[in-house]
Each structure stands twice: as C-alpha cells, then as structure tokens.
Amino acid sequence: MAKKAREVEINSREDTLPLMGPDVRPWPVTPPPSPEEVAAVYARRKAEEFGKWCEDNLRIDYARGKPEALQGVRVLSCGQWRMGHKFASGLLSELGAELINVEPPTGDPLRKLSPFGREEYMLEDKNGDKCGLDFIHELRNAYSVTINLETEKGRELYTKLAQHADILIEEYPPGYMDNLGIGYRQLSQINPKLIYCWIGEHGQWGPMKDRVSKYGQWMLDPFGQAACSFIHNTGFPEDLLPRGKGGDPTRSGVWFADYVAGEQTAVNALAALFWRDEFSGEGQFIETTAAEALMDILDFDITWYGFNKSIKARTGGWDPNLNQYAWNPCKDGYMMIGGQTDRLWYRIGMCIERELPIFGRLIHEDPLLKEMAARNALQALTKTYTMTAMWLRNINRVEAEEKLMEYEIAAGPLLYIDEVAEFPHFKYRPWVNVLEDEQYGTLMYSEATTAYQMRTPARVKWLGRPLGHDNAEIFMKYIGLGQSELRELKEQGVI
Structure with a gap:
C-alpha cells in the first residue's frame, strides 16, 4: 500500500504541485501508512520487536509529556x-x-x-x-x-x-x-x-x-x-x-x-x-x-592539498573516490545509485544488462574497470555514467528503484519538495509536520532533528x-x- 501510494505521488507531480498564490496547500494529499502496514514492514525485515520498541520510545507524537534537556536555560x-x-x-x-x-x-x-x-x-x-x-x-x-x-x-x-x-x-x-x-x-x-x-x-x-x-x-x-x-x-x-x-x-x-x-x-x-x-x-x-x-x-580537500599540492577540481555530482556513486537522469527526474564496493558495482551491472546487454560488454568486460581504483579516472566515470543514463532514460524512478532493489543495491530517487512533504516515511514518523499557529494559522514545517531522543526529545512549540x-x-x-x-x-x- 505504501509503495503504491508513493508511486502515485511520484508519477502524478503535476496534480499535486502547489498553486501559485497565498492559498494554503492541503496536507497530506494521501494519508500516511497505517500502523498495520508498517508492522508488516517490520515483519519482512525480521525486526518486529526492535522496530516497535524504537517507535514506542522515539515517535515525535509522544514527546509532549516528556521533560526537556535544556529546561531552565x-x-x-x-x-x-x-x-x-x-x-x-x-x-x-x-x-x-x-x-x-x-x-x-x-x-x-x-x-x-x-x-x-x-x-x-x-x-x-x-x-x-x-x-x-x-x-x-x-x-x-x-x-x-x-x-x-x-x-x-x-x-x-x-x-x-x-x-x-x-x-x-x-x-x-x-x-x-x-x-x-x-x-x-x-x-x-x-x-x-x-x-x-x-x-x-x-x-x-x-x-x-x-x-x-x-x-x-x-x-x-x-x-x-x-x-x-x-x-x-x-x-x-x-x-x-x-x-x-x-x-x-x-x-x-x-x-x-x-x-x-x-x-x-x-x-x-x-x-x-x-x-x-x-x-x-x-x-x-x-x-x-x-x-x-x-x-x-569539506571532505579531505585541505589534507589532499597538503599531501601533494592537489587542488580538488569541480566534479559536479560525481565523487572522485567512487564509481558508481552519483545521480543520473531518468524518465521522470533523477536517480541516485551507490556502487562503492565490488559487490555493489557488479550487482548494478547485472541489473542493468538484463535490459541493456551492451552495458555488460562495455563496462564489465573493460579491463580498466576491473579494479576499483581505476574506475575513478575521468574517462571511466564518463563511460560508466553514460551507459547508466542510457538505461535510466526509459524508466521512471519508481521502476528504477524496484529493479535495483531486487539486486540489493543502494539506490533511491531524488525527491522534489512536494514529494518530500508527501513521502510516506516522513509523514509516518512524522518528520514533516504541521502546527496550528495562533498568529499565522496552519504552518507546515520540518521537525527538529534532535527530536528522536528517548527521554528528552526536542520539540517545536511555535514558529516565528x-x-x-x-x-x-x-x-x-x-x-x-x-x-x-x-x-x-x-x-x-x-x-
């Protein structure tokens, strides 16, 4: 159910974009997953007991009656x-x-x-x-x-x-x-x-x-x-x-x-x-x-310069340390794929070459790309991401994620802000939330990142x-x- 709702959200952006003007956007457009749906996820992941324990102790909904770490300051x-x-x-x-x-x-x-x-x-x-x-x-x-x-x-x-x-x-x-x-x-x-x-x-x-x-x-x-x-x-x-x-x-x-x-x-x-x-x-x-x-x-920029006088160049969304480890365009946006180990690297290729056989011949059979270090050269990055984009261009983000997940690959879509607001996971926790402000009415906001504390969670009481x-x-x-x-x-x- 949650996956289906997410697919509707991602594939129907034009229907859920906020209107221009002062009108408050209705939220949520789709309800968050039910506790029963989430319990089924815990069961599939063999984490029924621990998942339920975390939820009972960390949910923001339960923060109001708990003490505050900095009360009196x-x-x-x-x-x-x-x-x-x-x-x-x-x-x-x-x-x-x-x-x-x-x-x-x-x-x-x-x-x-x-x-x-x-x-x-x-x-x-x-x-x-x-x-x-x-x-x-x-x-x-x-x-x-x-x-x-x-x-x-x-x-x-x-x-x-x-x-x-x-x-x-x-x-x-x-x-x-x-x-x-x-x-x-x-x-x-x-x-x-x-x-x-x-x-x-x-x-x-x-x-x-x-x-x-x-x-x-x-x-x-x-x-x-x-x-x-x-x-x-x-x-x-x-x-x-x-x-x-x-x-x-x-x-x-x-x-x-x-x-x-x-x-x-x-x-x-x-x-x-x-x-x-x-x-x-x-x-x-x-x-x-x-x-x-x-x-x-800024990562290791200053250490790298001190090591051999290297000045890190602009690399866009590419990581000079890893291949694959970047977003690439697909049919309805962009997809992030992570292949920072040999195991993930070859699993990505196995997934892609099912529908794009040339990927296996040009990437997996290339002697230069056999070793992880060699894959990070500019020509290797260019070749790999060009072939990956050839596969992604004909599928949307939901399809790409499902196909990659079959091979236990680290992957996820780049979300637009309206999708973030409607993302089932964020709505359920709820990290995206609303409050009724006495001055400004209904306000949507992101919760405090320090809110997930067991005994003294942070909380937002009002905005400006x-x-x-x-x-x-x-x-x-x-x-x-x-x-x-x-x-x-x-x-x-x-x-």
Whole structure:
C-alpha cells in the first residue's frame, strides 16, 4: 500500500504541485501508512520487536509529556539579516531553552525577505503585518522583543536582560557590540556565568577581520562560502559540458555557511554550558566563523592539498573516490545509485544488462574497470555514467528503484519538495509536520532533528512571532517594567 501510494505521488507531480498564490496547500494529499502496514514492514525485515520498541520510545507524537534537556536555560539572541544566530539559538530552544530574540524596533530586515520579492508569498499575522517565510521558519520557540541598541536606555534594557541569560548568541559585525559597551567584556563583569557566542565570516581578530564586514556587514554568507573553497569546487567541470555551458563555480542558494556556523555554535555553547556547570562555574567567550566551520566539512580537500599540492577540481555530482556513486537522469527526474564496493558495482551491472546487454560488454568486460581504483579516472566515470543514463532514460524512478532493489543495491530517487512533504516515511514518523499557529494559522514545517531522543526529545512549540509580540511579558518578567513604562519606552523609540 505504501509503495503504491508513493508511486502515485511520484508519477502524478503535476496534480499535486502547489498553486501559485497565498492559498494554503492541503496536507497530506494521501494519508500516511497505517500502523498495520508498517508492522508488516517490520515483519519482512525480521525486526518486529526492535522496530516497535524504537517507535514506542522515539515517535515525535509522544514527546509532549516528556521533560526537556535544556529546561531552565535562558538564551538571548540578536543580529540582523543573518541566519547563523537564529539557527543556533533555535536548536537550543527546541531542546527546551527559553529563547528571547532581540530585534530593533523597525524589525530584522529578514522579516521582509520573500521569494522574488512577492508579498503574496509572505504570511500575515492577526494585526495585518506581513512576514517572510524564512524568518518564521527559523525563529522556533522564540519570544520576540524589540530594543533600540543605539540608545542609552535600550542598552540598559539589553544589559538587564543579559544578567538573566545563560547563553547569548549574537551575529553583529566584529566589535560592534563591544563598541556599544554591551559586548562580552562588559556583560561578563555583571554576569560572570554568561556564555557569549559570536558568529561571523572571518573572525573578529586577525589581518582580515574587517575586510568584508566593513562594506557588506549584514549579508556575508556568500563570502564565507567563497573563502573556504566551497564555491570553487562546487559545480560542473568544464570538460564534461559543451563550451559555455559549464565549468563555472556554483554557490549554494541556501545560506549554507551561516547554517553550518550556527550548528557549530550550538555545539560550542552546549560544551561551554557543561564545563561551566560541572567544573569551572564560569562562562566564556566563543567565536565561530562561517568560513572555518564550512571548511571543516569539506571532505579531505585541505589534507589532499597538503599531501601533494592537489587542488580538488569541480566534479559536479560525481565523487572522485567512487564509481558508481552519483545521480543520473531518468524518465521522470533523477536517480541516485551507490556502487562503492565490488559487490555493489557488479550487482548494478547485472541489473542493468538484463535490459541493456551492451552495458555488460562495455563496462564489465573493460579491463580498466576491473579494479576499483581505476574506475575513478575521468574517462571511466564518463563511460560508466553514460551507459547508466542510457538505461535510466526509459524508466521512471519508481521502476528504477524496484529493479535495483531486487539486486540489493543502494539506490533511491531524488525527491522534489512536494514529494518530500508527501513521502510516506516522513509523514509516518512524522518528520514533516504541521502546527496550528495562533498568529499565522496552519504552518507546515520540518521537525527538529534532535527530536528522536528517548527521554528528552526536542520539540517545536511555535514558529516565528510578530515583531515585539512578547515585549510586555519579557520586560515585566525579567526587568519588572510596568505598562506605563513600556508605553513611555515605545513612544521614545527605545522598544
């Protein structure tokens, strides 16, 4: 049943694509598999007992009544345009930390960011104010307060909030907060236990600390990608495509460097929290740069260069270490096939040559391709993937996966985002989910990746809130301000 539903989903994309405009797409289009269907899968895999045990202990549906790992931890987050501090603080808030996001009274400009600049792709709150989807999706479980840090009273408010914070994450230009008198050096004097995290591109010290941020201090993610060779080795090589059609580097459209820096910042903050509470009793200053964080996950590029001066070239979707190990076009999209061992390599060939006998003659009988290392030469990759694409071009993804699975081959289709939303596996867990937001209505989102914890699972309680939505609650709770004082501060442009 699940396989049949998936086939309908993949083969009927035109019927399930979201309509242009503000209408909310109905979800799910098809129901998730039933527990009985999933139990049958467990039985086929001889994992009835363990599969059921995992489900009983890890399902997100059961998370609400469980404790939170970071309950009682307070996080203060601030910055504009950037995604690193939002992602880092959001990860901590999903684990139970109380998160206060600070914006200027005019709002973070990221609130106005929308695909193609189209207002109809923004969400409207109960007051009629519109906000971009990027901002809403990443401000998870965050209380929204506004403070004008350029004013003396605003800095006083911010300092008083920081007195109550365990972790502070900021992503302003190098030295900006220190120059205002509200950086780590000043705040740690009044809150010695404060863990202060700064996120940037190249760092706040060193010869290039101001090179980029002086002129483009808010939107720096592309420079982080550029500074660590990520952009250089992403894209198609020149000799695989017709002249003028390839060979250029490709930047990730997603703010990848900022997200990676945010992830590393959250890890650093948790390590510092453990050190403070278990050993030193003191907070500390932490710096994370996007360029260096992204460099850390670029495979062996830097080690390879140090070994024999090699500069890794652009290889598109091909892996220079493995053949086959890439996606190839098929009738209705693309198919990923993995042949990283001799066993898988020959099984792929056995599967393909049933319907394309020439594959066996040209690939399996080629002496160059007998050894795994030789298969990774450019001409070997080109020959192998050309023949594989000849087979795939006449079948769709579901058919290709079924045929390859018969030979116990690692394979899977490249899914479009509408298929991800309707993927039976993700709907059943459910990793793709919806919540009813009091401000924005029904919102579809991806669950926290730290949600699958047995005893203290992460959870998403709400997504981004309207600007300054929580001013009264937060300022009254932590600073003791009354309604008349809040009104006065608002009239003065402080909040």
